[in-house]
Amino acid sequence: MSAPGSLPPIAIIGTGSMGGAILAGLRAGAPDVRVRVTTRSEASAAALRADGVEARAVEHDSDANAWAVSGAGVVVLGVKPAQIVAVLGELAPTLDPAALVVSVAAGITTAAMEAAAPNPVVRAMPNTPSLVGRGVTGVSGGARSTATHLALADDLFRLVGTVVELPESQIDALSTISGSGPAYVFLLIEEFTRAAQAMGFDENVARLLAEQTFIGATALLEASGEDPEELRRRVTSPKGTTEQAVGVLQGAKLSALFTRAAEAALARARELAAGA
Ligand SMILES: NC(=O)C1=CN([C@@H]2O[C@H](COP(=O)(O)OP(=O)(O)OC[C@H]3O[C@@H](n4cnc5c(N)ncnc54)[C@H](O)[C@@H]3O)[C@@H](O)[C@H]2O)C=CC1
Ligand SMILES: O=C(O)[C@@H]1CCC=N1
Numbered sequence: 001m002s003a004p005g006s007l008p009p010i011a012i013i014g015t016g017s018m019g020g021a022i023l024a025g026l027r028a029g030a031p032d033v034r035v036r037v038t039t040r041s042e043a044s045a046a047a048l049r050a051d052g053v054e055a056r057a058v059e060h061d062s063d064a065n066a067w068a069v070s071g072a073g074v075v076v077l078g079v080k081p082a083q084i085v086a087v088l089g090e091l092a093p094t095l096d097p098a099a100l101v102v103s104v105a106a107g108i109t110t111a112a113m114e115a116a117a118p119n120p121v122v123r124a125m126p127n128t129p130s131l132v133g134r135g136v137t138g139v140s141g142g143a144r145s146t147a148t149h150l151a152l153a154d155d156l157f158r159l160v161g162t163v164v165e166l167p168e169s170q171i172d173a174l175s176t177i178s179g180s181g182p183a184y185v186f187l188l189i190e191e192f193t194r195a196a197q198a199m200g201f202d203e204n205v206a207r208l209l210a211e212q213t214f215i216g217a218t219a220l221l222e223a224s225g226e227d228p229e230e231l232r233r234r235v236t237s238p239k240g241t242t243e244q245a246v247g248v249l250q251g252a253k254l255s256a257l258f259t260r261a262a263e264a265a266l267a268r269a270r271e272l273a274a275g276a
Helices: 017-029 042-050 064-069 081-091 110-114 128-132 147-158 168-179 181-198 203-224 228-235 241-251 254-273
Strands: 010-013 035-039 054-057 074-077 100-103 121-125 135-141 161-165
Touching (some): 010 064, 017 035, 035 064, 054 064, 074 081, 081 100, 081 110, 100 147, 121 147, 121 168, 147 161, 168 254, 181 203, 203 228, 241 254
Parallel strands (some): 010 074, 100 121, 135 161
16 A cells, blocks of 8 residues: 555545545645645635645636646545536546545445546545544545555545445445544534533533543543443442433334434445436
8 A cells, every 4th residue: 555655646636525534635645745625616716825725716716626636646525426527527528537536425326427437536525523533434446446446535535534345335334333433422512502502501511511421431432442332331329310311212222223324324325326
């Protein structure tokens, strides 16, 4: 596997939440690699330029995407799923046919992208904790992608966290867990904060209690190497208070609710693949 320092010039087409997180990882982990990025709006591109990034906006310069991919060995597509095939088709005439195209779009298959350009394609599904170097990214190669292409994608996403290689048939399923998962966690924290306010704490104290409890519990999970079930047992004194709280959550069929949430995300990924 090549070292991050050997990454070729990189273009990021669509530098929003996800493209921006990858950009942050690249700047921190491989500062010598040439990175050119694009956005739709000139205001976003100007903000990136003010931060020292080579950025152009398509609304201001219709050749911005062609400029970004010129000389690039890896092109990351960070636009919305519905735009992926059209944007790749527009880029195809200017793109080096040997350049690796990496899409992070939910639902869009490597086959759909391979029909739009002659390039090797890797499909990736990162998540937003990539912004702080703690992402999880699933990667899967298309029909033209070799072990070298996958290693290149691994190198790129290892700059922003952990990488899992898997068959493309599992990428949508991974997306329902690690891709969407940060939203599940933030929603739980929001609800936990509301429960604290209902107990009479003002908003600031409620937030502090809820957020630091989540952060502390996950830090304990990571540092101890114990199963979450065992760590939960240690909080739950027999006939104590936690037992009552956990009983209420389990009685509300929390487990089935998580499965239904993941199934709903999977169904949407399949709709996106079908162009809906
Ligand atoms: N937000 C997330 O947690 C994750 C998102 N993704 C995928 O990342 C992709 C982007 O999602 P977000 O970052 O959330 O959306 P976003 O709306 O924050 O970013 C999209 C970016 O694309 C730019 N853009 C739009 N049209 C463009 C064009 N023609 N040329 C160049 N740039 C253009 C926009 O200016 C914006 O910067 C989606 O395909 C999504 O499925 C994947 C994993 C996680
Ligand atoms: O919500 C979405 O469609 C994207 C893919 C996974 C996380 N965000």
